[in-house]
Amino acid sequence: MMATIRRLFVPLTVMVLLFAFPLATTGFYLEFTSKVMILAIFALSLELLVGATGLVSLGHAAFYGIAAYATVLLSPKFGAASVFWLLPAAVTCSALYALLVGALSLRTRGVYFIMVTLAFAQMAYYVFHDTKLGGGTDGIYLNFKPEVILFGTKLLDPGKPVALYYVVLVSLVLVFLFLAVLLKSRFGRVLAGIKSNEQRMRAAGFATFPYKLAAFTLAGALAGLAGFLVAVKDGFVNPEMLSWHESGAVLLMLILGGMGRLSGAVLGAFAFALLQLFFQWEVVFGNFAKHWPLMLGGTIILCVAFMPNGLIGLPAQWRARRARKTTEEARA
Amino acid sequence: MDLPTFLVQCLNALQYGLLLFLVASGLTLIFGIMGVINLAHGSFYMIGAYLAFSLAPVFGGNFAATLVAGLVLAVIFGYALEWLFVSYLYERDHLQQVLMTYGLILVFEELRSILVDNDVHGVPVPKWLDGSVQLGDLMQYPVYRLAVSAVCLAVAAALYVVIARTRLGMMIRAGSSNREMVQSLGINIKFLYRVVFAAGVALAVLAGMIAAPVSSVYPGMGAQVLIVCFVVVVIGGIGSVRGAFLAALLVGIVDTFGKVLFPQAAGIAIYLLMAAILLWKPEGLFRQG
């Protein structure tokens, strides 16, 4: 009982803080936190693939971007769409592409898989970048944000930042809980088994391909949810949302926060966004701030080298190091 | 399409494919022998191009001197990079390698931004290669492009000789199929790795330098070539230089003719090719072992 309370203490506190946040702030901070929570959903979707199943995808941004574009492209030009069909439609677009890419990519392993997922994401990027479909490099605007209309009454106006904030927060909580339950289920355990030792799973009688494909498609769908939310929030989409920088960034969030834990993904999203903001802070870095990718790149290298279990794994890392030191001292 | 146009496109495809081979061969060798997936490999290509641009005024436009200087710098740079950075990647899993080399890309891009700039540049074709060859009645083909293909073919031939006929090549082939065995044979593995890495860097830098007059010098060129090289390596099989050669030519043909025949689908032709091959032969066309 106590152990459960201790484990839940941090996530619950964070949740309470997040729920109370809009009461204390407005404007930039509110918008920033909304964005970060959307990135957290994006990161959670990748955690299902990388952390839970061991499939390192370098093309996850494609599913994020496709849903975002679908949101804008499927919205009628002269009125608001109902979120009740727009959201499923956008997510389905991402899920379908994930199904297709997964069916082909999962025929490969290891490094090949990494390269192939990147290539398929690049293919989607080029479709939006080079063709008129996506308005080219300039991107396209969402004319009317979708509305939540139930039985004829407008429940929420996503145009209002506070309303959107809560929509995103609730989505994040729901996705987190869903994944937490899913990973403990039989399906989730099979994924864990595949990550640990796929050969043994096959020898026991699990056809591993359908499971991996299901995980890949689900991860794509959840990334699509994040894409939908960001399109509604910003009212604007552009091809860079599918770029490999975006795919690299979300992978980075996972390793920054710590893989193998759902809270690691959320923590990583916050850490990444804050780092990026920090490196662009002219007050600290002056003129050098415009070269923030340099510092980000250096930080990535240092993080991976010295913090392989991410921020979440730091307490355990410190404890292990202290334990080793005391045994060394005891021996001396 | 009439014959001269077809011929021109064939030569373009050949030139593009051969340049791709130069870059991809380094990538596949480094992975095949050292087991390191290096996302920053495309950056070397970009560095080569920007080197050609920056060094040109130093040598008063003497392209040959620029090339030599660039290659020397590339080898030194590659050697140092392996020693200081890449050697720490060998024991790490693919995900960590991917992320650390991704960080490296960001560092390289910004360094270029600081040391040179973020602009698009042209590099003039060296005067003694600045001419055209007549093809048919109406078509002309730049001599320089033929020279690029020739240089790539020469390098490919040299690679073949080294890999197939020398002791170093034997170690490379052995290391490619069984890394642990090579290590246990007591071959100075550290030196071998450093040499292979430096060679891989030099190949990519060379490709970037000779490509500069043709494809111009722009910030995104590293990323672009990297992803295409991934397609080449997937099709050709990791660790197989022969596979990389054939796959690079195939990709060159599909990309060039794809752009000519279906300009709307321009960028995606090679990915469709990759998808088709994955459907048919997931292990790659020429995978060894």
Place this chain on the structure above:
Amino acid sequence: MPDTGAPLLRAHGVTRRFGGLAAVSEVSLDLAEGAIHAVIGTNGAGKSTLINVLAGEIAITGGSVELLGIDVTHWPQPKRAQAGLGRSYQRTTIFPRFSVFENCRLAAQATHQVPWNWWTAAADCPKSTALAREALDRTGLAGLADRTAGLLSHGEKRQLEIAMCVATRPRVLLLDEPLAGMGAEEAQRMVELLNRIKPTHAILLVEHDMDAVFRVSDRITVMVNGAVIASDVPAAVRADAEVQLAYLGEVHV
């Protein structure tokens, strides 16, 4: 020789080529319920390849494999496992981060897959937990159920390997060097385990430990360079001149 049942697995002329080399050449054998059929041979004789082909891990080049009367020659491994074929590996193939119990439970889960049920915790699955408990009891690992598998001793890990194998209640077992790397006491325990599970399974045993092989097998097939040179009861195999020739200087004491 004990009373054995009908053959549960029949291999006819099984052949596996790699390029020009025949790693396994025209191997035929039957596995009967309640019996242990050992396959022995020098290194490189093709024993592991044979197991891999019978298990469905690598494709067969020629011949056929029949499991419980069904032709499974071209079936992929998971399908054969579902049909009642289990295998253990020479190199311990367990889930090191999971508990011993979870190792067996997850393996047992294969017989009762309900992937669409995403809300029920796997630990609450009655079928797989019962099968896991049963497997651990049979292999004598019940006391170690909560230990992390990666922390077990080598012998215990090999036992777990077998436990995971039997957790799915297969009819046929392909065991690849279960005694690998074991000391005398551990090997003794493993032999007792094999005798315990023998009555309800048809077992193929690839082993190097000759002592154990001759003690526990009902039938022995000897392979050299991919082909069978003898296949008979242990006493006959021991007396076979060709076998003695092949093994001169290679017999384990």
